[in-house]
Amino acid sequence: MRDEMLKDIISEENLVYKKTDLMTDNVLSYCPGCGHGTAHRIIMEVVDEMGLQEETIGIAPVGCSVLAYEFMNIDMQQAAHGRAPALATGIKKTWPEKFVFTYQGDGDLAAIGTAETLHACNRGENILIVFINNGIYGMTGGQMAPTTLSGMKTSTTPFGRDTALMGNPLKITELVAELPGTQFVTRQAVHTPAAVRKAKKAIKKSIELQRSGNSGTTFVEIVSNCNSGWKLPPVQANKWMVENMFPFYPLGDIKVNGELVK
């Protein structure tokens, strides 16, 4: 009886959600529960929904998402560590009609690539920067990132980040929001269905702004988990993120239409 009912429901006309074809069939190289996969998917969903596959050029960073081009079914370039905004500048300046975005982690964007990030934003390059912030270097095994919280334990701060020695966690998103070149700056997450929907809206808004030729950089931070680096099971990692990351990195729009949100 139950099987028959399921058979009745599971048919093409009743489909409500399916992975977009703009994600390839390659198995994601990310750890179980990692937010990267969701972040990849929502970008590709928006590109798909807006019919922009042929107009899109993405840049993969160095970090866990170094292989992003294996998963997104679009033309992509892989950048040296931190240099994605420079690549994006080179592409967007010479192909101004294309939708160009970078996908970068916190080490890539806010440590080694700080200069490229700030100057691309300051020039107001009409690109989208997607910034995944999990407060840790995931790929190299969980070392301190520029965004590691004060007191947070990582493999290079095993007794907690000592800000007197190692500096303070860098709120680079607030920093780029101060620059006249950015037009839309927001901080999102992908740990709950509601958060994913909001983050997707922010991506869509950014792409629409870029497509409208509205000059200025759009910057979407996604605060995400690192289960392996944080040494927590995925669901607990998300809980830890809500309790520890969000108070320091509060979600919401930081700059809209070129104006800081009060």
Add this chain to the structure above:
Amino acid sequence: MGELKLMKGNEAIAEAAIRAGVDAYFGYPITPQSEVIEYLSSQKPEERTGMVLLQAESEVASINMVYGAAGSGKKVMTTSSSPGISLMQEGLSYIAGAELPCVVANVVRGGPGLGTIQPSQADYFQATKGGGHGDYKLIVLAPASVQEMADFIPLAFDLAFKYRNPALILSDGMIGQMMEKVELFDQVPRRTEEEIKKTCPWATTGKPKTRERNIITSLYLDPGTQEQHNYKLQKKYRKMEEDEIRYEKIECDDAEYLFVAYGSSARIAQKAIQLGRKKGMKIGLLRPITLYPFPVPQIREMIPRLKGILSVEMSAGQMIEDVRLAVGDKIPAEHFGRLGGIIHSPTEILEALEQKIIGG
């Protein structure tokens, strides 16, 4: 006959870039080559041809902007001088690994470190042996005149696109700053986007339904795949060594002694030849135009008629290693050079020949 102008070498690079139909120039000022970006800025290239001109925040950013645009099939270049070129080595390694065509000009100054702003040829190793990490080569062209500064821009792009490999124009502060008469080639139109998509089917120009996605990367995590990629690169370099050696021979027919010198040193060596020939010494010059690929067979072919070779360069002895690899121990091959930004005089070159080769 093309338009004649009196120009600095650096200006000739810039004017040639516009005329060659280059799509974008990304650069960062550094002495002794800032005239390149200054001249381009004065020319409003965006109006002349639609060429993009951007002063980047660093040489690191410049070369990576080049990477991005080159990866999307555009004809793109940057220029710098020694310390700036050192900063670009990371990007150049990636560009070579990802097999992207682009042109970089190094107007060399004395080093190491911040060094001096005077001309030098001490970046030869960096230019011809790869320069950054990994097994790769740049195509290296060495202009010896302002005319060649202009002419080597389209040549460098032709070679870069032919081999999908970065090409380096290795000049120096003397050629960059000196003024000479130049005959400029006519304007070449920039390629249309359709032409780019057709001629660069590998480029990231946006994925249509009709092809697989294009990926520009130098990452091959699987060592077997990485080795195959390296073999592919090596095969390309062997092909360059077969087909792309360029050189000039001056007064070589009866020469018993040979100067090997490139760029500025080749100009001065020519005067030394004149002085020597007045004294009855039969000296010739082999001027490598491509430093990589190096004219090894051309040097070898001359060995039976020679008594000795003097490699003349403004360095402590870098090209001499390639000369010796070509010569072996068949005849004496020595180095003479001034360091740190000092240009040798013809007299001291001749004296070096007399002391190190003829007297030695």
Add this chain to the structure above:
Amino acid sequence: MAKVKGAVIVDTERCKGCEVCIDACPTDVLAMSKEVNSKGYHYSFMANPDACIGCANCAIVCPDGVITVYKKKLDQ
């Protein structure tokens, strides 16, 4: 009155067993299987299919995009 009835299909071979979908399900449909897939992961499955309303929350938060969701209005 029409009743909404949902169902999900989990690509069990690609599921990494992170349990984020279980946490996101408002009607406690999903659970982890006792069996493992060929990578040794326990995978998500509909333990309580009658409760599924086809809201797609599970699929939306699934990092690996392994969940496909169907929904149908059933006549009572």
